[in-house]
Amino acid sequence: MDELNVKKIDVLVVGAGFAGVYLTYQLRENGLSVQTIEAGEDVGGTWYWNRYPGARCDVPSVEYSYSFSKELEQEWTWSEKYSAQPEILKYIQHVADRFDVKKNILFNTRVVKAEYLEEKKIWSVHTDDGKIFEASYFILATGSLSVPRLPDFKNMNDFKGEFYHTGDWPVTPVDFKGKRVAVIGTGSSGIQSIPVIAQDAEKLTVFIKDSNYTLPAGNQLLTPPFTKAVKENYSRIRKKARETWGGILFNSNPTVESVTEALTENKKEPDRTLGSFSKEEVHQMMEEKYLGTGLGFVTNFPDIQYDENTDARLREYLNERIRKLVKDPKKAAALIPKSKHYADRRPVIDTNYYQTFNRENVDIVDVNQEPITEFYENGIRTTERDYEYDVIVCATGFDAMTGAINKIDIAGKQGEILKEKWSQGPRTYLGLMSNNFPNMFMIAGAGSPSVFCNMVLAIEQHVEWVSQCIQYMKAANKLTIEPELAEEDKWVQHCIDVAKPLFVSRGDSWYVGANVPGKPRVFMAYIAGMPNYIAKCEEVVKNNYAGFILQ
Structure with a gap:
């Protein structure tokens, strides 16, 4: 290797979507030298590549946004309840320009190989155009849904x-x-x-092979009074969102009253399962209260996720609705x-x-x-x-959660290949790191809430955890960090155990890799909610990064 052609930096970040943009800004603000590598021509990640007609977010716009800058929150105004791809892309581009992030990003470039050099305690990272970087920290902000899956029909x-x-x-x-x-x-x-x-x-x-159930989004333009109410209460909204299972507060029509309702303490549905209502009551409740409000009923009635009677009652309504709408x-x-x-x-x-x-x-x-x-x-x-x-x-989906990471040839200590370690499913501790791969972090990775919550909130929580971790290591004169194998094993099993009672762990979805032929059938996320996850991450930090090996 020609040392003269190797660029030495503190951190190399892969990907410039929501995670990569915030990482680049946050780590640079902490005084680190950062190089971000992005395959596309611009920032945006998911929202750069998914430009198909009708592409739209299913998380309310006012919450699918960064919270790290109070000025940004106040200056940006969303136009719709659920923003379309062009507006979200424009937002990320605005953030990248506002915080001058693009000067740290190398576009139109893919990372193809990353090797941990044990003697130097650094990562050697190679790109598809022959560039080589040596970095103390290697961070994968590659996204959960970023590798399209093509069918394999003949000819x-x-x-x-x-x-x-x-x-x-x-x-x-x-x-x-x-x-x-x-x-x-x-x-x-x-x-x-x-x-x-x-x-x-x-x-x-x-x-069609097998359809999804779908309900009307009830998308609509946001009114100035609603936007004003949100901006005046953003700090409370963000705090309470982190205390909410899915990191989302707004699951009703966007009115000033909905802001007040979302911030009401101890707000809850009647202490009944959806399955305990009669068929007529379920139909009336869905038609009058929940149709057109997004997915609020899912969070209001958790029994939808595990109770057979509830599921039968709900699907009875949904099937009748399809027959009624489709002539x-x-x-x-x-x-x-x-x-x-x-x-x-x-x-x-x-x-x-x-x-x-x-x-x-x-x-x-x-x-x-x-x-x-x-x-x-x-x-x-x-x-x-x-x-x-x-x-x-x-429209055949993605190789979800692990697809983008496994496309990179990643070798850790003793030359262990990440793809081989993950051959029976991804193995991480907290969805942040994997044993034997020191100083390699993942943002919203397998084993974290990620796809089961407001992704931007999950990204911010991870970026801030990683940033704090690196600062701690520098202050403590530590060079490397990686999970203990026993803690990693326990976390993987915990994620499986938490999901086991739920229907989602047994379905044929991309959550378990069922849409990719040959991919191991393993539930890949953490489904016990953001509050439990955040508490665990904070406990680890409080106990001097318990479960991690620092050297």
Whole structure:
């Protein structure tokens, strides 16, 4: 290795989404030299790559935002309850410019290899264009949903038309006007994009294997009085959000009264499970109180996640609602999920999703009855016939949680390969670090709440924990930190045990890697909520980083 061509820094960060931008700013403010590597042409992460029509956040905008700067909170005004991708991307770009973060970011570059050099106690990091960095700390801010998963149908490359994946959408908008379009997949990105594509396409065919349940988002423009009330109470909102299971306070229509209600102490639903209500009561409650308010009923009735009677009662309502909204019985039957439980996958909210299937230009192919056999030059071939398309869109999800990390060739102490260590599922302590990989941190990684809460809140909590940890080490003259193997093993088992009673641990979702052929079936997150997780992280720090080895 030519030492003259090696750039030596304190911290190397991979990724420039919400996590990478805040890390770069926070660590630089602490006096560290920081280099961030980003594959895209700009900051944004998830919101840079996912530009598909209808892409939108399912966390209220006023909460899906940074809290580290009071000035930023006051100067930025969100336009909608649930912001669309362009507005979120504009926000992250504004933050990066406001805090002059981009000067520390190397764009259009991928990290391909990272090796821990034990004698030097540093990380040697290599990029796809041949650059080499040596860093004391190596931080993966690579995102939980950042590696698109393509299906493996036969002869996919034979198709001569336009082909897109929702998770890798081109910067230039795609024109669907007058075109025959196929969408494969009805998860979150499919549910968001299908109604928008249908408005322009001459003909849209949706290929369905198993649908998600989805409820109306009730998205709407935010009013000045609501925004004013939020800004006046931001400090209280942020504090209480961290005391809330999912880190989200607002699960109702955005009014001034909703701010007051969200901040009311000891606010709770009647001490009844959803399953204890009659069928008629559940229908009335959903229609009058919860439809169009997001996913508030999920947090108000935790029994949705584990009680068979509750689940049956809820799905009875949801199935009837689908049959009522979708006029064609065959289409309705295909849109009713085949999964065993409502809460065995990520709940989804939508805008006019079911109504879209009443359009004359929208059709469904149920691949359980008519499987796709291959692509061909003009479209998609099933067991029944050939379909001709100008455009095929794959809304087939991601290699979640571990996909982006495993794409990097990472070697720790004694040359241990991270991918091999994780061959039966990710192993971390607190979702922050992995034994035998000193000074390598993960932000919102497997084994932390991450995808089960407000992601920006989870990111901030992790960035601040890592920043504090590095400061502690410098003050204590410590060079390395890594988890004790026994504590890591206990944490992995704890995450599994906490999730075991819940439907989500048994479902066929990306939470357990079920959407990626050959990926081990392991529940990958921490589902006991932000308050319990934050308390554990704070306890570790209070006890001089108990469970970690500092040298």
